[in-house]
Amino acid sequence: MTNFSVHTIETASDDSQPLLEASKQAYGFVPNLHAVMAESPALLEAYKTVADIFDNKTNLSTTEQQIIAMTNNRLNGCTYCMAAHTSIMQAGKVPEDVITSLRDGTAIADPKLEALRLFAEKVNLQRGWLEDGDIEELLAAGYTKQTVFDVIVGTAYKVLSNYTNHIASTPLDRGFAKNEWTPEA
Template identity: 80%
Template sequence: MTDFNVHTIESAPEASKPQLEHSQKTYGFVPNLHGVMAESPALLEAYRTVSAIFDTKTDLSTTERQIIAMTNNRLNGCTYCMAAHTSIMQAGKVPDDVITALRDGTPIADPKLEALRVFAEQVSEKRGWIEQSNIDALLAAGYTKQTVFDVIVGTAYKVLSNYTNHVAQTPLDPAFAKNEWTAETERVQ
């Protein structure tokens, strides 16, 4: 197996250094994911750009964005992102029952949020080949046509990080260790 570097600001390619400096300022440390992505300045920039677009240009709440992210993380079996996003959700005051449902792969009690979770799951599992009934259910729950496409933005954002973590076997940061997750920790439905 190829051993990928977890770059520091000092060891990163020149084009990645400003991105890692931004990570350091934003998080107080350089997340290992960003350190791994720094090997490819294009990947790191793409990830940070799509992440920023997803966070600031959609009409989705923090909870709704995390539902999309965590659904993809779980379906893709990304242990790094499951732990990291659990920490992000806790800091963002996402309700505990929503966090538990997303980590366990179980339904969310709130029907509107559950409709979003199911739709995000369908987008990921069916690779975008969504049946009209799935779109109708999302719209009936109170979401919009824009939401259909915003789920795709969130899915693309998670493909960048989830696949990177699979390839590089990114080590979990100490900041996220308390929320470690494996597929075995997911409850059987």
């Protein structure tokens, strides 16, 4: 098995160091995901850029963004991201019932949010090969055509992190350990 480094700011390449410094400024520590991604400055920059775009340039609320992220995390079996995003949702005051539904892959009580969860699930499972009815259901729930494409942004964001964590077996940060998650068999 190939082992990947969990870099520190000091061990990272010159191109990754400022990106890790920015992570430390933003979070108060360098998340292990970023430290692993630092092996490839291109990956780390791409991840941080897409995350920023998803967080700040979509028309989605924090809860809606997390529904997309967590649905992908669960379907992709990413234990690191499930724990990390659970912590993010708790800090962002996402309702506990929504968090539980996302971790378990069960229906969200709010019909609009459930429509978004189901749509994000279809985008992931069907690899974007949607039927008109899939899109119409999302639109009927009160979302827009922009939302269709914003879900793709969120899915791409999670591919970057989920696949990195699978390949590198990224160790869970201590701060996320209380929200450890294991996929169903």
